[in-house]
Amino acid sequence: MIEANAVYVIVAREFKKFIRERTRLVSAIARPLVWLFLIGGGMSRIVPIAGGVSYMQFIFPGILGMTILFSSIFSSISIIWDKEFGFMKEILVAPISRFSIVVGKATSGMVLSTIQAAIILAFFPLLGLKIGFAEVAGILLISAALSFAISSLGIVLASFYDSYESFSVIMNFIVMPMFFLSGAMYPVKLMPTILRFFTRINPLTYGIDAIKHLSLPPGAGPMGADFPFLLDVAVIIAATVIFVAIGGKAFERKG
Amino acid sequence: MQIISVENMVKRFGSITAVDGITFGVDENSIFGFLGPNGAGKTTTISILCTLLDPTSGKAFLNGHDCSAESAAVRKSIGIVFQDSSLDKDLTARENLMFHARLYNVATPERKQRVDEALVFAGLQDRADDLVKKFSGGMKRRLEVARGLIHKPKVLFLDEPTLGLDPQSRSSLWEFIIELPKKHDVTIFMTTHYMEEAEVCDHIAIIDKGKIIASGTPGSLKKLIGGDVIYLKTSDNRKAAETLQKLFGLSATEKDGEIFISTPRGDSCIPALIREIGDIVLSVRLQRPTLNDVFLKLTGKEIRAENGSVENDVKETVRSYRRRHDRG
Numbered sequence: 001m002i003e004a005n006a007v008y009v010i011v012a013r014e015f016k017k018f019i020r021e022r023t024r025l026v027s028a029i030a031r032p033l034v035w036l037f038l039i040g041g042g043m044s045r046i047v048p049i050a051g052g053v054s055y056m057q058f059i060f061p062g063i064l065g066m067t068i069l070f071s072s073i074f075s076s077i078s079i080i081w082d083k084e085f086g087f088m089k090e091i092l093v094a095p096i097s098r099f100s101i102v103v104g105k106a107t108s109g110m111v112l113s114t115i116q117a118a119i120i121l122a123f124f125p126l127l128g129l130k131i132g133f134a135e136v137a138g139i140l141l142i143s144a145a146l147s148f149a150i151s152s153l154g155i156v157l158a159s160f161y162d163s164y165e166s167f168s169v170i171m172n173f174i175v176m177p178m179f180f181l182s183g184a185m186y187p188v189k190l191m192p193t194i195l196r197f198f199t200r201i202n203p204l205t206y207g208i209d210a211i212k213h214l215s216l217p218p219g220a221g222p223m224g225a226d227f228p229f230l231l232d233v234a235v236i237i238a239a240t241v242i243f244v245a246i247g248g249k250a251f252e253r254k255g
Numbered sequence: 256m257q258i259i260s261v262e263n264m265v266k267r268f269g270s271i272t273a274v275d276g277i278t279f280g281v282d283e284n285s286i287f288g289f290l291g292p293n294g295a296g297k298t299t300t301i302s303i304l305c306t307l308l309d310p311t312s313g314k315a316f317l318n319g320h321d322c323s324a325e326s327a328a329v330r331k332s333i334g335i336v337f338q339d340s341s342l343d344k345d346l347t348a349r350e351n352l353m354f355h356a357r358l359y360n361v362a363t364p365e366r367k368q369r370v371d372e373a374l375v376f377a378g379l380q381d382r383a384d385d386l387v388k389k390f391s392g393g394m395k396r397r398l399e400v401a402r403g404l405i406h407k408p409k410v411l412f413l414d415e416p417t418l419g420l421d422p423q424s425r426s427s428l429w430e431f432i433i434e435l436p437k438k439h440d441v442t443i444f445m446t447t448h449y450m451e452e453a454e455v456c457d458h459i460a461i462i463d464k465g466k467i468i469a470s471g472t473p474g475s476l477k478k479l480i481g482g483d484v485i486y487l488k489t490s491d492n493r494k495a496a497e498t499l500q501k502l503f504g505l506s507a508t509e510k511d512g513e514i515f516i517s518t519p520r521g522d523s524c525i526p527a528l529i530r531e532i533g534d535i536v537l538s539v540r541l542q543r544p545t546l547n548d549v550f551l552k553l554t555g556k557e558i559r560a561e562n563g564s565v566e567n568d569v570k571e572t573v574r575s576y577r578r579r580h581d582r583g
Contacts (some may be wrong), residue, residue, distance in 0.1 A: 016350065094330065
């Protein structure tokens with residue numbers, strides 16, 4: 001059972017804080033832009049254009065994926081702190097179901113991540129990409145679905161770790177590998193077999209791949225999408241359902 | 256009527272027994288004090304009563320509902336002020352209260368009114384739209400207590416409400432707390448390890464190593480250690496001792512040039528004593544037992560003795576960091 005009042009409170013609270021903390025927003029936006037223009041721009045000079053796509057254009061979907069990955073995971077991981085020291089206790093003792101808390105938290109991760117992805121997306125004309133109105137809307141929808149899935153994954157992680165030291169473990173062993181093994185920086189089809197295996201079990205791969213379908217010109221060859229669009233969408237939806245279910249169960253555990 | 260009843264409740268974490276078969280009851284609209292040193296099992300007990308933990312065995316009922324099987328009904332009947340603030344310090348006082356009212360399904364027309372009342376009650380109506388991080392420790396605690404009452408709970412839990420407050424804020428918070436049962440028709444269940452603060456309770460249970468080692472009113476607990484002690488300095492101790500024996504049937508003991516007697520009602524003995532041997536008495540001193548003496552007698556140690564596991568140390572470090580940090 002999902003209580004609308006609980007979801008509203010959790011989302012409204014994070015949204016209010018997000019708007020108030022300008023510095024957090026600026027730094028959240030600055031990181032992907034640095035990657036896009038410094039690394040992407042630099043690499044474009046040594047990586048030849050393939051299928052009409054420059055390296056900087058190629059990593060644009062991956063940078064959107066990075067924005068979503070970081071902001072969704074951060075949004076959910078804050079549960080670890082909140083559980084021990086803060087507002088999460090207020091929510092845990094309220095007469096609302098655990099499942100509502102998970103849905104509320106995933107929804108707020110989705111709202112905040114999609115806003116950040118939309119800001120990064122607005123830079124596409126600077127890269128010489130031509131993305132139509134329908135494709136922009138499609139990318140935002142994919143971003144929302146992907147953020148919901150990754151926020152739910154973050155909730156699952158947060159429910160298994162409950163100390164603040166575990167944060168760097170999550171960053172180094174889950175978040176960074178997820179980013180590098182997602183086809184964000186190199187085409188999946190050019191990876192060695194073992195890495196390709198990890199890439200294929202990473203839900204972020206399919207989110208980024210769906211955005212590649214919508215943002216890169218058709219016939220981009222090695223720089224283009226690796227999987228069928230419908231498979232991408234199906235995996236994102238399946239991952240969301242699985243992570244929300246696990247998150248809901250994990251949250252119901254009592255000591 | 257008993258609003259809380261706990262029967263033979265046990266809670267184990269792995270090999271550690273945090274709560275070891277406790278049984279007690281709390282009367283409606285009273286102030287109940289749950290006392291004990293850190294690590295005695297106070298917070299674990301509160302967590303079970305608040306439905307955050309399930310007991311390993313035994314039962315706990317609150318307002319007639321089973322705390323582990325009917326957690327939704329129990330949660331509607333309680334308000335909680337945790338040891339660590341659960342306010343969101345990046346929101347204003349009013350926002351914290353409004354969110355709480357919504358979480359507890361307070362109907363829209365009533366919500367604003369109850370929040371305004373809570374702000375007045377906490378004495379924060381002028382600071383309603385300031386961020387909580389700008390508040391002092393005492394203001395935050397008052398706001399949390401007021402927040403805990405917005406949904407009109409039957410029981411308000413206060414877990415170490417004065418921890419980390421300066422003495423002045425502590426005493427003003429107590430004045431605020433002792434008014435609650437009458438003003439809000441609510442039962443107060445509080446824990447503390449400041450023995451002197453427990454004097455305001457109607458009933459006290461003392462817990463140590465997971466077991467309740469004594470319970471009763473503050474007065475009855477103090478009687479456990481034999482009442483007051485009167486110390487006398489006189490010009491003739493022998494004559495004074497004889498007179499005391501004759502008058503009150505009390506045998507005096509001499510120590511360091513003073514004589515002392517133990518009696519349940521020391522204050523009412525003094526006038527008679529002065530009337531009879533006033534001419535030889537140089538000074539009189541009355542010592543009343545404190546709850547700290549009770550604890551010392553029952554356990555042989557001071558209540559503030561810490562049990563310092565690594566995890567507690569880490570938590571304590573983070574807590575104190577946050578307290579300093581939050582205040583800025």
